[in-house]
Amino acid sequence: MKEDLSYAEAITKVMLENGYIAPLKLLYKDVFKYKDSSKIVGKTPIDTIRGEVQKNKKFTRVGLGIYALSDKLDLLQKQETPKTEKEKLASRHGEIQGMLLELGNSLEEVSETYTNDKKFIFNKKPLGSICTLRNVPPFTYEHIIKIAYHSLMLFGLMKECFPQRFLRLKIPQISEMRLLNLWSCKIFKPNLFV
16 A cells, blocks of 8 residues: 655655656656555646645756756756767757757647657756656557667657657768668658657
Protein backbone atom coordinates (compact mmCIF):
# COMPACT_ATOMS: atom_id res chain seq x y z
CA MET A 1 0.00 0.00 0.00
CA LYS A 2 1.25 3.47 -0.88
CA GLU A 3 1.96 5.89 1.90
CA ASP A 4 -0.19 8.96 1.57
CA LEU A 5 2.26 11.83 1.22
CA SER A 6 1.18 15.43 0.89
CA TYR A 7 1.31 16.91 -2.60
CA ALA A 8 4.44 18.91 -1.69
CA GLU A 9 6.20 15.78 -0.39
CA ALA A 10 5.26 13.73 -3.47
CA ILE A 11 6.37 16.53 -5.83
CA THR A 12 9.66 16.78 -3.94
CA LYS A 13 10.26 13.02 -4.35
CA VAL A 14 9.62 13.21 -8.12
CA MET A 15 12.01 16.16 -8.45
CA LEU A 16 14.71 14.43 -6.38
CA GLU A 17 14.50 11.40 -8.69
CA ASN A 18 14.67 13.63 -11.77
CA GLY A 19 17.71 15.73 -10.87
CA TYR A 20 15.93 18.38 -8.71
CA ILE A 21 13.76 19.50 -11.63
CA ALA A 22 10.59 18.35 -13.43
CA PRO A 23 8.13 19.54 -16.07
CA LEU A 24 4.50 19.71 -14.99
CA LYS A 25 3.56 16.82 -17.28
CA LEU A 26 6.03 14.56 -15.50
CA LEU A 27 4.71 15.70 -12.12
CA TYR A 28 1.12 15.00 -13.19
CA LYS A 29 2.17 11.47 -14.13
CA ASP A 30 4.63 10.55 -11.36
CA VAL A 31 3.22 12.24 -8.24
CA PHE A 32 0.79 9.35 -7.83
CA LYS A 33 3.67 6.91 -7.40
CA TYR A 34 3.97 8.51 -3.94
CA LYS A 35 0.48 9.80 -3.25
CA ASP A 36 -2.44 7.47 -2.77
CA SER A 37 -4.85 8.53 -5.51
CA SER A 38 -7.72 6.62 -3.90
CA LYS A 39 -7.66 9.09 -0.98
CA ILE A 40 -7.98 12.22 -3.12
CA VAL A 41 -11.20 14.03 -2.34
CA GLY A 42 -11.02 16.85 -4.91
CA LYS A 43 -11.94 16.52 -8.55
CA THR A 44 -8.97 18.43 -9.92
CA PRO A 45 -5.70 16.86 -8.68
CA ILE A 46 -3.80 18.22 -11.68
CA ASP A 47 -4.84 21.76 -10.78
CA THR A 48 -3.77 21.04 -7.20
CA ILE A 49 -0.31 19.92 -8.37
CA ARG A 50 0.08 23.00 -10.56
CA GLY A 51 -1.09 25.27 -7.72
CA GLU A 52 1.32 23.62 -5.28
CA VAL A 53 4.40 24.26 -7.43
CA GLN A 54 3.27 27.80 -8.23
CA LYS A 55 2.52 28.87 -4.64
CA ASN A 56 4.82 26.80 -2.44
CA LYS A 57 8.19 28.46 -1.82
CA LYS A 58 9.86 25.01 -1.88
CA PHE A 59 9.54 25.14 -5.69
CA THR A 60 10.83 27.66 -8.24
CA ARG A 61 9.81 28.07 -11.86
CA VAL A 62 12.88 27.55 -14.07
CA GLY A 63 11.27 27.30 -17.50
CA LEU A 64 8.02 27.05 -19.42
CA GLY A 65 6.02 24.69 -17.20
CA ILE A 66 9.22 23.46 -15.51
CA TYR A 67 9.89 23.68 -11.78
CA ALA A 68 12.86 22.93 -9.53
CA LEU A 69 13.47 22.51 -5.83
CA SER A 70 14.29 26.01 -4.54
CA ASP A 71 16.96 24.78 -2.14
CA LYS A 72 18.74 22.87 -4.94
CA LEU A 73 18.94 25.65 -7.55
CA ASP A 74 22.68 26.04 -6.98
CA LEU A 75 23.12 22.34 -7.88
CA LEU A 76 21.57 22.66 -11.34
CA GLN A 77 24.13 22.08 -14.04
CA LYS A 78 25.80 25.09 -15.55
CA GLN A 79 26.47 25.13 -19.25
CA GLU A 80 30.11 25.53 -20.14
CA THR A 81 30.94 28.33 -22.54
CA PRO A 82 31.65 26.79 -25.95
CA LYS A 83 35.13 27.50 -27.26
CA THR A 84 35.39 25.87 -30.69
CA GLU A 85 33.05 26.28 -33.62
CA LYS A 86 31.93 22.66 -33.22
CA GLU A 87 31.10 23.25 -29.55
CA LYS A 88 29.16 26.40 -30.47
CA LEU A 89 27.07 24.44 -32.99
CA ALA A 90 26.40 21.70 -30.44
CA SER A 91 25.45 24.31 -27.83
CA ARG A 92 23.02 26.03 -30.21
CA HIS A 93 21.60 22.65 -31.14
CA GLY A 94 20.96 21.88 -27.44
CA GLU A 95 19.34 25.28 -26.90
CA ILE A 96 16.91 24.73 -29.75
CA GLN A 97 16.06 21.24 -28.53
CA GLY A 98 15.47 22.62 -25.03
CA MET A 99 13.10 25.26 -26.37
CA LEU A 100 11.22 22.66 -28.40
CA LEU A 101 10.92 20.30 -25.41
CA GLU A 102 9.58 23.10 -23.22
CA LEU A 103 7.13 24.05 -25.96
CA GLY A 104 6.02 20.42 -26.40
CA ASN A 105 5.54 20.07 -22.65
CA SER A 106 3.31 23.14 -22.65
CA LEU A 107 1.05 21.96 -25.49
CA GLU A 108 -2.07 20.18 -24.32
CA GLU A 109 -2.27 17.94 -27.41
CA VAL A 110 1.25 16.59 -26.84
CA SER A 111 1.03 14.00 -24.07
CA GLU A 112 4.74 13.02 -23.92
CA THR A 113 8.06 14.45 -25.08
CA TYR A 114 11.30 12.62 -25.86
CA THR A 115 14.86 13.39 -26.89
CA ASN A 116 17.84 11.11 -27.35
CA ASP A 117 20.25 13.98 -26.49
CA LYS A 118 19.61 13.84 -22.74
CA LYS A 119 22.95 15.32 -21.64
CA PHE A 120 22.67 18.67 -23.45
CA ILE A 121 22.16 21.55 -21.02
CA PHE A 122 19.49 24.18 -21.69
CA ASN A 123 19.29 27.06 -19.20
CA LYS A 124 20.89 24.90 -16.46
CA LYS A 125 18.50 22.02 -17.23
CA PRO A 126 19.71 18.73 -18.74
CA LEU A 127 17.37 17.84 -21.61
CA GLY A 128 16.84 14.43 -20.00
CA SER A 129 15.25 16.20 -17.03
CA ILE A 130 12.74 18.18 -19.08
CA CYS A 131 11.46 15.42 -21.37
CA THR A 132 8.72 13.18 -20.02
CA LEU A 133 9.89 9.87 -21.54
CA ARG A 134 13.19 8.11 -20.76
CA ASN A 135 12.83 5.50 -23.52
CA VAL A 136 10.87 5.23 -26.74
CA PRO A 137 7.63 3.42 -25.86
CA PRO A 138 6.70 0.21 -27.73
CA PHE A 139 4.10 1.79 -30.02
CA THR A 140 4.82 -0.51 -32.98
CA TYR A 141 7.24 -3.19 -34.18
CA GLU A 142 10.69 -3.15 -32.59
CA HIS A 143 12.60 -2.49 -35.84
CA ILE A 144 10.42 0.56 -36.56
CA ILE A 145 11.06 1.93 -33.06
CA LYS A 146 14.81 1.55 -33.63
CA ILE A 147 14.50 3.55 -36.86
CA ALA A 148 12.57 6.33 -35.08
CA TYR A 149 14.95 6.29 -32.11
CA HIS A 150 18.11 6.61 -34.18
CA SER A 151 16.75 8.97 -36.83
CA LEU A 152 15.07 11.59 -34.72
CA MET A 153 16.31 14.10 -32.22
CA LEU A 154 13.02 14.60 -30.45
CA PHE A 155 9.36 13.97 -30.90
CA GLY A 156 6.03 14.42 -29.22
CA LEU A 157 3.54 11.64 -28.67
CA MET A 158 0.00 12.71 -29.17
CA LYS A 159 -2.80 11.39 -26.99
CA GLU A 160 -3.25 8.42 -29.37
CA CYS A 161 0.30 7.30 -28.39
CA PHE A 162 1.66 7.42 -31.92
CA PRO A 163 4.36 9.88 -32.89
CA GLN A 164 2.61 12.66 -34.77
CA ARG A 165 5.20 15.41 -34.83
CA PHE A 166 8.83 14.65 -35.50
CA LEU A 167 11.40 17.38 -35.16
CA ARG A 168 14.82 17.01 -36.72
CA LEU A 169 17.25 19.86 -36.23
CA LYS A 170 19.30 20.28 -39.38
CA ILE A 171 22.80 21.63 -38.91
CA PRO A 172 25.06 21.48 -42.03
CA GLN A 173 27.81 19.52 -40.25
CA ILE A 174 25.43 16.65 -39.44
CA SER A 175 25.51 13.77 -41.90
CA GLU A 176 22.98 13.85 -44.73
CA MET A 177 22.38 10.15 -44.00
CA ARG A 178 20.57 11.10 -40.78
CA LEU A 179 18.18 13.21 -42.82
CA LEU A 180 17.65 10.39 -45.30
CA ASN A 181 16.84 8.08 -42.40
CA LEU A 182 13.78 10.21 -41.76
CA TRP A 183 12.28 8.84 -44.95
CA SER A 184 11.91 5.49 -43.21
CA CYS A 185 9.58 7.17 -40.68
CA LYS A 186 7.03 7.93 -43.40
CA ILE A 187 5.03 4.91 -42.25
CA PHE A 188 3.80 6.99 -39.30
CA LYS A 189 2.41 9.65 -41.65
CA PRO A 190 3.66 12.37 -39.31
CA ASN A 191 4.04 16.10 -39.60
CA LEU A 192 7.79 16.43 -40.12
CA PHE A 193 9.67 19.59 -39.24
CA VAL A 194 13.32 19.89 -40.33
